[in-house]
Amino acid sequence: MTAPAPAGYGVNFVPLRYRGVAVSRVEVPLDEASLRAHLLGRPAYRRTRFIVLRSPAGTAVVRVTRAEPEPLLSPITEVSLLAGPQECADVCDPEADTGIPSQLAAAAVRLAPGARVVVVEGRYAHVNFIVEPRPIRIVVREVVPPEPAKLADQARRIVAVSEDLPPVEIVEELVRLDRLALQRPAEHYLLPCRGSGGEVPGARVSYLDEHPERADWTLLGCTRSLQIHEGFYGDVPPIVDFCPKRQLQGPGPLLTKCCMQEEHVESGDGWVAVPWGASLEHVRDALRRIADREAPAWAPG
Numbered sequence: 087m088t089a090p091a092p093a094g095y096g097v098n099f100v101p102l103r104y105r106g107v108a109v110s111r112v113e114v115p116l117d118e119a120s121l122r123a124h125l126l127g128r129p130a131y132r133r134t135r136f137i138v139l140r141s142p143a144g145t146a147v148v149r150v151t152r153a154e155p156e157p158l159l160s161p162i163t164e165v166s167l168l169a170g171p172q173e174c175a176d177v178c179d180p181e182a183d184t185g186i187p188s189q190l191a192a193a194a195v196r197l198a199p200g201a202r203v204v205v206v207e208g209r210y211a212h213v214n215f216i217v218e219p220r221p222i223r224i225v226v227r228e229v230v231p232p233e234p235a236k237l238a239d240q241a242r243r244i245v246a247v248s249e250d251l252p253p254v255e256i257v258e259e260l261v262r263l264d265r266l267a268l269q270r271p272a273e274h275y276l277l278p279c280r281g282s283g284g285e286v287p288g289a290r291v292s293y294l295d296e297h298p299e300r301a302d303w304t305l306l307g308c309t310r311s312l313q314i315h316e317g318f319y320g321d322v323p324p325i326v327d328f329c330p331k332r333q334l335q336g337p338g339p340l341l342t343k344c345c346m347q348e349e350h351v352e353s354g355d356g357w358v359a360v361p362w363g364a365s366l367e368h369v370r371d372a373l374r375r376i377a378d379r380e381a382p383a384w385a386p387g
């Protein structure tokens with residue numbers, strides 16, 4: 087029976103740097119007593135904190151402590167089993183950067199669903215592992231077109247290179263303009279800007295940013311575009327409000343955007359909103375707020 091893992095190695099634990107993870111092939115049994123007998127007294131490199139041990143019987147992961155922290159090589163004095171072969175999966179994904187928690191977790195969930203500890207050999211042939219991979223599912227709600235959905239794309243790009251965020255999975259919840267238009271059928275719609283590429287099949291479309299001559303139209307827009315319309319034409323048209331921030335409940339933590347926020351990030355219970363033209367820094371701030379709330383104690387080890 088596998089011994090309990092040392093305290094502090096729970097859900098989504100990832101070593102801080104894969105250079106702290108050594109890999110060794112052994113011929114001894116992969117139980118804690120045998121591995122302890124095999125490893126105690128052996129010299130280990132200064133950065134080594136964990137060892138992935140591979141044998142014909144499978145893979146195990148141990149935590150090790152060295153006699154002295156500073157010398158380049160120092161003998162191993164303590165060995166604790168994190169996972170034996172019954173709990174440990176060993177997979178390969180050449181495209182995954184195993185130093186990025188979200189990429190590591192995505193590979194683990196895809197290639198070894200249900201495993202408590204997953205060792206991944208990834209890009210650059212680097213090896214790392216994750217304990218109980220359960221990425222935080224962040225729902226990104228926004229309006230399309232344009233496509234790809236900008237906010238979801240920005241969020242994915244950030245988690246794909248962030249070493250300091252816990253594992254995150256981005257889930258799109260897209261609001262399509264042409265489907266929204268069906269809530270208020272009209273022959274002529276006014277959209278906020280031509281740059282979005284929005285069209286409504288079977289209807290005439292004008293764009294507010296081009297300041298067209300006033301016509302009998304229905305605005306597919308939000309509070310800000312309504313304000314601009316009133317400034318241009320002095321009246322308020324029929325409107326289908328597409329603001330993705332109108333509904334802040336969701337199946338998980340929600341990331342969305344609002345054009346009433348010009349340069350700041352807002353957050354509340356279960357949601358964070360960035361400006362409509364959010365920078366990557368805005369989106370990173372939003373993701374960090376969600377991560378701090380959803381996994382307050384998480385830190386790479």
